[in-house]
Amino acid sequence: MAAGPFSSETLWVADVANYTINPHDDVFLIFHKLSGDTHILNFLSAGILEVLKNNGAANFQTIAEWVWAFLDLTVEECPLDLVEKTILQLDDVALVLPQNG
Amino acid sequence: MGMTDFKPLGEYDRRAIIDALAAGTLEMPLGHFTARIKAQVNTLVDFLYDTYRDVPVKTELSDVTDISIHLRAPSILRKYIRTQVIPDPGFQVPAVPLPTSMAALAFEMGVNLVVALKCCRFVSCHAGVVANEKGAIFMCANSGGGKSTLVSVLMEDGYRLLSDEFGLLCMESASLAAYPRPVSLKNVSIDIVRQLSGKEWISPELSGTPKGKIAYRRARPDDINKAHLSAPAKLILFPSFNPIGGHYARRLSVSEAVMRLIPSSTNYHLLGEKAYLALTKMVAGAEVYEIAYRSTDESLTIVRDLAVKVGL
Numbered sequence: 001m002a003a004g005p006f007s008s009e010t011l012w013v014a015d016v017a018n019y020t021i022n023p024h025d026d027v028f029l030i031f032h033k034l035s036g037d038t039h040i041l042n043f044l045s046a047g048i049l050e051v052l053k054n055n056g057a058a059n060f061q062t063i064a065e066w067v068w069a070f071l072d073l074t075v076e077e078c079p080l081d082l083v084e085k086t087i088l089q090l091d092d093v094a095l096v097l098p099q100n101g
Numbered sequence: 102m103g104m105t106d107f108k109p110l111g112e113y114d115r116r117a118i119i120d121a122l123a124a125g126t127l128e129m130p131l132g133h134f135t136a137r138i139k140a141q142v143n144t145l146v147d148f149l150y151d152t153y154r155d156v157p158v159k160t161e162l163s164d165v166t167d168i169s170i171h172l173r174a175p176s177i178l179r180k181y182i183r184t185q186v187i188p189d190p191g192f193q194v195p196a197v198p199l200p201t202s203m204a205a206l207a208f209e210m211g212v213n214l215v216v217a218l219k220c221c222r223f224v225s226c227h228a229g230v231v232a233n234e235k236g237a238i239f240m241c242a243n244s245g246g247g248k249s250t251l252v253s254v255l256m257e258d259g260y261r262l263l264s265d266e267f268g269l270l271c272m273e274s275a276s277l278a279a280y281p282r283p284v285s286l287k288n289v290s291i292d293i294v295r296q297l298s299g300k301e302w303i304s305p306e307l308s309g310t311p312k313g314k315i316a317y318r319r320a321r322p323d324d325i326n327k328a329h330l331s332a333p334a335k336l337i338l339f340p341s342f343n344p345i346g347g348h349y350a351r352r353l354s355v356s357e358a359v360m361r362l363i364p365s366s367t368n369y370h371l372l373g374e375k376a377y378l379a380l381t382k383m384v385a386g387a388e389v390y391e392i393a394y395r396s397t398d399e400s401l402t403i404v405r406d407l408a409v410k411v412g413l
Binding site: 020022024025027028031033036038040 | 378
């Protein structure tokens with residue numbers, strides 16, 4: 001589920017200016033300044049935010065390719081579908097946003 | 102010493118306290134908060150004389166106060182017939198009217214509500230905190246988890262009382278501030294603490310309250326005199342009384358501990374990122390355990406072992 005309409009070509013950006021993220025043990029704590037909510041992220045969610053922060057806006061396919069390279073994963077280990085679902089979950093809590101225009 | 106100086110409440114003439122309460126000019130600084138108290142309730146006078154006897158007060162206001170509590174009747178009818186009181190902190194609170202015999206409980210609940218809802222200088226968590234010169238033990242538990250009993254027992258072990266109801270976390274230093282008000286004891290814990298501490302330290306019991314039987318363990322003069330000293334958390338505990346289960350101590354990760362502390366905070370979402378940073382800093386500097394126990398003795402053994410382990 002996503003926070004709003006999207007397609008496979010929607011470009012996603014990380015809301016970098018509005019969160020603080022810290023690694024703790026094998027997870028990441030993230031504080032979202034706009035909602036005031038705190039979340040625990042696994043390595044995949046945190047990896048998606050990191051590649052979006054480093055590379056800018058991208059669609060599902062491009063983000064997945066960046067994530068596979070960044071986390072040294074294969075498509076079998078981390079299918080595109082899983083990356084898509086994770087991006088939509090991040091969208092639900094406003095940590096990533098669809099880019100307008 | 103003039104009337105405008107602070108001196109322990111118990112050293113004042115009862116008439117002076119009654120007059121100051123009636124005029125709303127009783128000023129009570131304790132830790133980082135100064136309270137102004139107004140009331141015309143004899144049972145509150147008795148409670149203050151007993152339980153706050155060592156706390157310095159003034160009978161004339163000389164400062165802006167952080168807390169203003171007016172203990173008053175909820176309606177004109179309840180001022181005269183089946184008399185009741187509610188704590189009025191100057192803003193609307195969900196306070197249940199209580200019989201005047203329970204004025205002490207109304208007062209304590211009123212002060213707690215003000216700190217919980219209006220304190221923005223500290224991250225406040227529902228927790229009991231004690232400390233020695235090396236650091237603090239921060240105990241965060243649901244009601245009935247044995248937090249206040251543990252606080253009282255650890256006071257007998259030589260720890261200083263920082264607070265019973267709220268862990269107050271300084272956002273700049275991530276250390277814990279003291280607010281040594283009386284420790285609220287309920288039901289069976291009253292007898293346990295009375296036996297350990299001595300009956301002279303326990304207030305008269307209030308029976309039939311919404312929380313059952315209640316009594317208060319008075320803060321010691323040393324707790325009050327050192328209320329300006331903060332302490333870093335060395336050990337964070339999530340205790341639970343588990344009479345039919347086993348006892349254990351399970352270490353928690355930083356992330357798990359932070360996520361469990363957030364719901365216990367009354368102002369985390371109000372304070373935002375600063376609260377997040379202070380909370381994570383406090384947790385990262387401490388060891389965190391979830392503990393379960395079947396008796397007070399067992400809880401004390403577990404906590405003593407963990408305290409030694411973390412160097413307290």
